[in-house]
Amino acid sequence: MSAQVAAPHSVLFDAPGPKMRRTIGFVNLGGGLVILAIIAWAGWRLDQVGQLSAYRWSVVIERDTWVYYLLPGLLHTLEAAAIAVVGAILFGLVFGVGRLSQNALVRLVTGAVVEFFRAVPVLLMMIFLWYFLPGIYSGLGWVHPPDPSFVAVVIALILYNGSVCADLIRTGVHNLPSGQGEAAAAIGLTPRQALSSVLVPQALLAMLPALIAQLVVALKDSALGQIIAYSELLNEAVLRGGIIRVLPSLVVAAAMFIIINYTLGKLGEYVGSRMRSRTSQLDPETAEDLPMNVTAKAAATIIESVDQDGYSQAEWRDEPWQDWRGDPLRSHLRLGPEKTDAN
Amino acid sequence: MGFLGGYGQVLAESSVLGAFWVNITLTFWSAIISLVLGTVAAAMRISPFTSLRAVSTLFVNIFRDIPLTVVMVMMSLVVSMALGVQFSNDLNMDAYVLAVIGLGLYHSAFVAEALRSGVNTVPLGQAEAARAIGLTFSQSASLVVLPQAFRGAIAPLGNTLIALIKNTTVATAVGVAAQTSGLMKGMIEIHANYVFAIFMTFALGYVIIVIPVGLATTALSRRLAVKR
Numbered sequence: 001m002s003a004q005v006a007a008p009h010s011v012l013f014d015a016p017g018p019k020m021r022r023t024i025g026f027v028n029l030g031g032g033l034v035i036l037a038i039i040a041w042a043g044w045r046l047d048q049v050g051q052l053s054a055y056r057w058s059v060v061i062e063r064d065t066w067v068y069y070l071l072p073g074l075l076h077t078l079e080a081a082a083i084a085v086v087g088a089i090l091f092g093l094v095f096g097v098g099r100l101s102q103n104a105l106v107r108l109v110t111g112a113v114v115e116f117f118r119a120v121p122v123l124l125m126m127i128f129l130w131y132f133l134p135g136i137y138s139g140l141g142w143v144h145p146p147d148p149s150f151v152a153v154v155i156a157l158i159l160y161n162g163s164v165c166a167d168l169i170r171t172g173v174h175n176l177p178s179g180q181g182e183a184a185a186a187i188g189l190t191p192r193q194a195l196s197s198v199l200v201p202q203a204l205l206a207m208l209p210a211l212i213a214q215l216v217v218a219l220k221d222s223a224l225g226q227i228i229a230y231s232e233l234l235n236e237a238v239l240r241g242g243i244i245r246v247l248p249s250l251v252v253a254a255a256m257f258i259i260i261n262y263t264l265g266k267l268g269e270y271v272g273s274r275m276r277s278r279t280s281q282l283d284p285e286t287a288e289d290l291p292m293n294v295t296a297k298a299a300a301t302i303i304e305s306v307d308q309d310g311y312s313q314a315e316w317r318d319e320p321w322q323d324w325r326g327d328p329l330r331s332h333l334r335l336g337p338e339k340t341d342a343n
Numbered sequence: 344m345g346f347l348g349g350y351g352q353v354l355a356e357s358s359v360l361g362a363f364w365v366n367i368t369l370t371f372w373s374a375i376i377s378l379v380l381g382t383v384a385a386a387m388r389i390s391p392f393t394s395l396r397a398v399s400t401l402f403v404n405i406f407r408d409i410p411l412t413v414v415m416v417m418m419s420l421v422v423s424m425a426l427g428v429q430f431s432n433d434l435n436m437d438a439y440v441l442a443v444i445g446l447g448l449y450h451s452a453f454v455a456e457a458l459r460s461g462v463n464t465v466p467l468g469q470a471e472a473a474r475a476i477g478l479t480f481s482q483s484a485s486l487v488v489l490p491q492a493f494r495g496a497i498a499p500l501g502n503t504l505i506a507l508i509k510n511t512t513v514a515t516a517v518g519v520a521a522q523t524s525g526l527m528k529g530m531i532e533i534h535a536n537y538v539f540a541i542f543m544t545f546a547l548g549y550v551i552i553v554i555p556v557g558l559a560t561t562a563l564s565r566r567l568a569v570k571r
Contacts, residue, residue, distance in 0.1 A: 011462060011470045011488055013391045013480075024392055031394035049426060119553040120546040121509040123524050128542035131531045135538075216408070223410035227516055227524075234413050238420065246420045254413050261408035 051247050059245040060252055073236030074256060080150065080225065080232065081218040084157035088214065091158055092165025097200060099170050102191060110166070117163040123224050125156035130228040149230035157218050164217075168210050172203030209275065212268035216261045223257070233257065353534050354544070362526040363548055369442060369511040369522065374504065376447025381454025388459055399455065406452035411445075415516035418445040423517075435521070442514035446507065453503040461496025462488070466571070494567040501560025505553055523548070 016024060046052050059065050098110030117125075129152035137145040176199055184194035226234040233253050241249030387399035406414070418441040422428050430440040465488050473483035512524035519525065527545045531538050 011465050011467055012389060012484055014474075016391055020391065027392040028394040031392065031398070035394070035398060046426075051425060115554065116546070116550060119509075119550045121512040121524070121549060123512045123515070124527060124542065124545055124549070127524060127528050127531070128538065131535070131538050132542075220408075220410040223412040224513065226412055226416065227513075234410065234416060238416060241420070243424070247425050250413070250417050250421055254409050254417070257410055257413060258405060258408045262404060265408065 056245050057248045059240065059248050065240050065249070065252075069236040069240040070233065070252065070256070073231060073233035073253075076150075076230065076236075077219065077222050077232040080153050080157065080222045080230070081215060083154050084161060084218045084222070085211070085215050087154065087158035088161035088165050088218070089211070091162025092169055093200070095162065095166035096169030096173075097195060099166060100173055100195060114163040114166045117159045118167075120160075122156050122160045122221050123227065125159060126152050126224055126228050129155055147230075149225060149228045152228055153222055153225040153230050153232075156224075157221055160221070161214050161218050164214060165207075165211070168207050168214075169200065169203050172206045173199045175206075176202055206275070209268045209272035212264060212271060216264050216268070219261060219264070220257070350537050350540050353530065353537055353541070357526060357530050359523075359526065359544060359548070362521060362523045363552070365519070365522040366508070366511040366514075367552075369439070369446065369514055369519070370504075370508050372443045373446035373450060373511070374507060376443065377450035377454045377503075377507070380447065380451035381458060384451060384455035385458035385462075388455060389462055403452045403455050406449050407456065409449075411449050411510055411513050412516055414445045414449050415442065415513050418442070419517045435519075438514075438518040442511075442517045442519045445517065446511060446514070450503055450507050450510070453506065454500065457496050457499035457503055458492070460499055461492040461494070464495030464569075465491045491569050494564070494569055497560060497564035497567060501557065501564065504560065505557055508553060508556065509549065 043052070050056075095110045095114050098106050099114065101107050101110070130148055133148040133151055134145075137148070173195070180198055180202065181194055184198040185191075189198065222230075222232055223234045225232045226238065229235070233256060234250075237249045237253035238246065241247070384399045384402055387395040388403070390396060419438075423437065423441055429437060431437045469487055469491065470483060473487040478486065511522060514522050515524045515528070520529070523545050527541060530541045534541065
């Protein structure tokens with residue numbers, strides 16, 4: 001049976017022979033028994049403290065649970081995450097392009113902003129905004145201001161995820177082959193035109209799998225809203241569970257989060273493998289120069305450089321003052337770090 | 344008394360450094376738990392035993408896709424209250440242990456993935472060459488594959504450490520009040536007119552901690568990188 005399931009990779013182990021297959025069978029049997037024993041023990045313990053009673057678990061199938069709590073909560077979670085990701089892309093575009101700017105001051109300021117929001121915990125930003133926004137509202141004289149917890153969640157998510165996106169765009173542009181910037185310069189585009197119509201669009205397409213991964217991060221972080229009383233899924237599940245039925249209620253909410261994030265994660269992997277497969281048919285040596293593979297190559301590099309928590313590994317690699325060296329366009333045009341007008 | 348003098352007073356009566364120290368010790372203990380659990384999970388994941396791989400995959404997928412806040416709220420409302428698990432008679436200590444366990448469980452999934460991705464950076468040819476020169480399984484694992492795998496795992500492990508440092512603020516969901524997010528909330532509630540200054544104090548504290556850790560782990564991973 002185990003021979004059917006291929007090992008995830010075979011760096012450490014050979015394909016099992018007859019003796020090893022017998023060992024694997026024994027270990028699987030033993031492992032299965034241990035797992036069953038743990039499940040049985042956990043069930044027995046839960047039953048001992050009365051957590052498996054029908055009244056407690058009926059919360060899962062009650063109509064009110066879904067209509068008044070979980071589904072509205074899920075809607076609020078999705079709403080916050082969706083707005084945050086759209087905002088993060090816009091924030092990332094502005095600050096990512098800013099970090100590629102020819103103006104040293106712009107690079108310095110955008111770089112400092114991005115590094116700041118990547119280093120500050122999202123929860124601190126949310127708590128700060130939650131207390132800070134009502135003052136702003138009354139200052140503006142708004143009669144019907146939006147819910148400060150919702151706005152705090154969305155802005156904090158935009159600032160953090162947008163900073164990650166800014167780095168993704170910068171890494172994406174850096175990872176494009178230098179021929180792209182060179183060709184743009186050769187047909188007479190200014191550096192700004194080259195960025196906006198040649199380099200950034202390709203980097204954006206290459207970012208697609210990483211953006212889906214970022215959506216998962218935003219969805220997970222939106223649950224921090226529970227701490228500042230935003231009516232998202234976790235908060236609603238806690239409210240519905242009360243004291244007696246908190247276990248089943250939270251288990252359902254957790255399962256909803258896991259299913260959504262797992263599906264999105266798989267979608268990101270699929271998109272990523274689709275983009276990488278655009279190069280895999282070709283000889284890597286010659287493929288480097290083919291324009292159709294540019295995005296796929298950049299995508300592969302970005303995917304490698306982003307871990308599940310959205311932390312780009314490329315993050316700390318480029319010292320900001322050396323940015324221009326990595327920029328294919330700038331190095332091609334022999335532009336130094338100081339501002340130079342190509343025209 | 345001017346704004347600065349007034350804020351100096353606020354700082355003097357609150358133990359900001361003490362709060363950061365609580366986050367650092369939270370980071371330390373949960374890092375140990377997540378390193379141990381993550382290593383076990385990664386070893387199971389790369390083992391040839393189907394059942395162990397399945398258990399490890401399930402564990403990693405659950406804790407990677409569940410929000411940390413859900414884990415922490417469950418530690419508090421389910422593990423502590425509903426199930427009555429108690430680690431200490433001291434309420435603060437109890438919350439601290441619950442937070443460390445929650446943080447450790449959550450981040451162990453990321454440690455496991457980091458270690459597995461480290462093993463995946465080792466090309467198959469390395470293992471084949473090791474066998475070709477007659478090394479046994481344990482020799483090829485300990486002399487050829489794992490040393491390279493560990494070097495490849497440093498960068499993702501560093502990212503996990505940074506995420507952990509920042510995520511210790513979520514300990515507030517279990518009731519660890521003495522750490523940064525709890526103290527910041529308390530300070531803002533008392534001194535509402537200094538809300539921006541209070542936030543910037545804590546934010547800069549994290550910048551000062553996180554950026555050197557990021558630079559250090561990147562420098563380490565570069566220095567130890569296997570040139571291929």
